[in-house]
Amino acid sequence: MVDHATDIGRASAARSRILDTATNLFYAEGVHAVGIDRIIAEAGVAKATFYKYFPAKDELVRAYIQNQSRQGRAMIDKISARSARDSILAIFDLVADAAAQPGYRGCPFLNAAAEYPDQSHPVRQAIDEHRQWKRDLLRGLLVADGSSDSETTADILTVASDGLLIASHLDRPANLRRLILETVLQILGPLADK
Amino acid sequence: MVDHATDIGRASAARSRILDTATNLFYAEGVHAVGIDRIIAEAGVAKATFYKYFPAKDELVRAYIQNQSRQGRAMIDKISARSARDSILAIFDLVADAAAQPGYRGCPFLNAAAEYPDQSHPVRQAIDEHRQWKRDLLRGLLVADGSSDSETTADILTVASDGLLIASHLDRPANLRRLILETVLQILGPLADK
DNA sequence: TGTCTAGTAGACAAACCTGTCTGCTCTTAA
DNA sequence: TTAAGAGCAGACAGGTTTGTCTACTAGACA
Structure with missing residues (x-):
C-alpha cells in the first residue's frame, strides 16, 4: 500500500480549518445562531469544499x-x-x-x-x-x-x-x-x- | 375613573392567545427554532396585532x-x-x-x-x-x-x-x-x- | 349617526438560511 | 507532459426570517 501525500495530515487542512472555526463559533454563539456562510468565510474555505466534507x-x-x-x-x-x-x-x-x-x-x-x-x-x-x-x-x-x-x-x-x-x-x-x-x-x- | 369594557379581561384575549401559543412552541421546540409566522398562525392572530403587543x-x-x-x-x-x-x-x-x-x-x-x-x-x-x-x-x-x-x-x-x-x-x-x-x-x- | 378602538388579512421589503452547480487555479504523481 | 484531485470564488435557487404597512371589518360608546 503506497502512501498518498494527501494522507500525511490524515485530515485535510481545509477540513480541520472548518471544524476548528465551527467549534469556536458554535460554542461561543450557539448552533442555530451560526450559519454556514459565516463558517466558510471565517475558515477561508470555498462552499464546495465545505459540502464535500460535511454533506449537511x-x-x-x-x-x-x-x-x-x-x-x-x-x-x-x-x-x-x-x-x-x-x-x-x-x-x-x-x-x-x-x-x-x-x-x-x-x-x-x-x-x-x-x-x-x-x-x-x-x-x-x-x-x-x-x-x-x-x-x-x-x-x-x-x-x-x-x-x-x-x-x-x-x-x-x-x-x-x-x-x-x-x-x-x-x-x-x-x-x-x-x-x-x-x-x-x-x-x-x-x-x-x- | 370610568371602567373601560376592554379592561374587563385585563389582558386582551389576542395577547393571551399569542403568549400561550408561544409558551407551548418555545418550550417544545426551542426559541430560535420557532418563527413569528408560525406563532401568529397557530394563535389565529393578525401580524399587526402581534407587533402591537410585542414590538419585537x-x-x-x-x-x-x-x-x-x-x-x-x-x-x-x-x-x-x-x-x-x-x-x-x-x-x-x-x-x-x-x-x-x-x-x-x-x-x-x-x-x-x-x-x-x-x-x-x-x-x-x-x-x-x-x-x-x-x-x-x-x-x-x-x-x-x-x-x-x-x-x-x-x-x-x-x-x-x-x-x-x-x-x-x-x-x-x-x-x-x-x-x-x-x-x-x-x-x-x-x-x-x- | 359618527367616531374610536381592536382586530383581521395579507402584501411587501430586506436580509438570511441551506444546498447545488459551474468554472477556475494549483499541486502532485505517473 | 499530462491527468487527476484538492481547493477557491461566487452565482443561483428556493425557502424562511423579522418587521412594516395598507386596507378592511366589527363592536362600543357618545
Missing part, C-alpha cells in the same frame, strides 16, 4: 460534538492522581479550570442538547455517547474507591457535575473551587474509608 | 420566560408542608412531577439560557431574576430548618436542582424520585437535627 450542517454539528468530546477526554487523560478519589476530585476541578477561561460559556454538550429537542437526532445521540462515557468513567473510579453503591453514587456525581457546570456559567459564584470541593466531599463522604 | 420577538421571549416563572411560582405556592424541610423536599419533588408529564423537555430556563450567549441580554436577565428568586426561597427555608451555613447549602441545593433537571431530561434515570430523595437527603443530612 447537522453532520458538522455532530463532528463538533465529537470534537468537544475528544478534547474533554484528552483533558481527563492528562490527570495523574494517586488515588481514585483524587482522580474524581481532579475531574471536578476541571470545571473550575474551564470556568476561569476567558470565553467560557458553560458546557458545550448541555448547550447543544438544549437546541435539539428530538432525542433520537444524531446530534443528541453523540451527546448521549459522551455522557455515557463520563458516567462509566466515574462509576469505575467509585468502584476503585470502594463505594458501596457505585451506581447510585455515579448518578449523584453526574447530577453534581451538571449542576456545577450550570452554576459556573449562569451564577458565577464567588468561590467556585470551594463550592465544587464541598459538593463533591458531601457526596463521597468527608473523611470516608480510604 | 425578543420581548415575546422575555414574556415567555416571565410566564414560565409565574407558573413555576404558582406550583411552589400550592405546596403546604409541615416543616421547612418538608417544603424543600416537596419543591424537589416537583421535578419528578414535571418529568412525568407527556411533553417534558427539561427546564425552560436552562434551555432558553443556552440560546442566549449574551449575559446582559434582557432574556438572560429575566432568567437570572427567576434563579435568584428560587435561591432566596431555598435559603429562607434552610434558615428555618436551622442550617448552620445557609448560604453554601443554598448554593449546593441549586446545583442539585439544576443537575436533577438535566438528568430528568437527558438521562431519564429509572427511579428518578429515589435519585432526587437520595441527593437532597445527602445534602441536608439524613436524620439531622430537628
